[in-house]
Amino acid sequence: MLKRTTRLLVSFVMVMAGAVIGVGAASGTAQAASCYTWNRTLSQGSSGADVTQLQIRVAGWVTSGERLSYDGQYGARTAAAVKKFQAAYGLSADGVAGPKTFSKIYALQDADCTPIHFTYGELNRCNSTWSGGAVSAATAKANALKTMWKLEAMRHQLGDVPIQISSGFRSYACNKAVGGSATSRHLYGDAADLVGSPSFCRLAQQARTHGFSQILGPGYPDHSDHTHVAFSPSQLWSASRCGI
Template identity: 45%
Template structure:
């Protein structure tokens, strides 16, 4: 579990500085496995419990990343393949939310629920690639990382959004913007180095639900970037996982 302090400088000033240096490190760190593998029935290879390690634990961490905390906390689940206390806590929260036995052990029932959240094409139960790819090109190409890395980052964002969806009462989340290529990002006035160009951000709205409520629940989902809730959409991103500082523009609410 990673815990970093919020930062005070303006978002645009800090991210423009980060784009020149830190991002190059972050981009390599989060590329992760390429996308074709995780289909609907992931081959978990047996029961996973605290102390386990390996690729199945990495996949588990991706799928429970949105259950990073039970209340507002600047923490995220590191995808490091090591089943430690943070992953254990996330599994327990996942189990509780889905009506499973709460023991932090990832056996057949928990694995089946995790698999039910995945579609055969690698996207997730309630989010489609077409919602999240660049609307200019219908692809994940042309961003700050390779198309394969951007798509993998989008997949990880989708699992956090699945958790957020549960926490707001299983209401549909409408995506305004997911991945954006560099040209698209520039055209809409996005900052250089925007997390959208990495596939690690989403702008959304929920019909009939105040953005303030979305923001509050997103504080528990491992999102390290939260734009203020007083505009016409709610932005979330995972910038701390790219070596950036935490940025919750409206603070903790």
């Protein structure tokens, strides 16, 4: 709570400072967050690293079964995801990412680029270095960030109900210790096991529209006490007790 209150205070101060010296509020908030600043409006046809950064933050706003690519190309699917993001937060849903869209993103992220309701610590209870998994430490951490932004979208669609994570990235040693599958997506950093409220079935059902290609829940072996979501090359949804 203190972290969130401090962030809001800093953002307010920066916005007010921007108003005084003629700097846009969106730019001020981004710099205050020490994360990432967009310096141009993006729309269909745009390309570059700034498009990729946008895709990371809107990849959870897709249709059922869809997965948004992080390819730096602002195509129709990225525009559609931006529209859904804009509509969800009360913005004009035109599919063009401009100052108001970026301002909302800045308000939703912390200084390390994680969404305000999730942390790297929640996605990694194995080791602080993100090493020892199936990919490099940098890739595992980057994958976890993408997962957090999808969960942020999912959380908002559920009515801003807190989502609890019991397991995220695992090294091979950590995965073996908990009896995880040898091919577990936890080894790649893009998986999260969800517990608590809402129900496991509600979480599994909602996850279908937030870019997760792997959803395992009640009815799938060893998943009666959590819902597992991940981003894998091929789609696997299995939660028979939930109608999936």
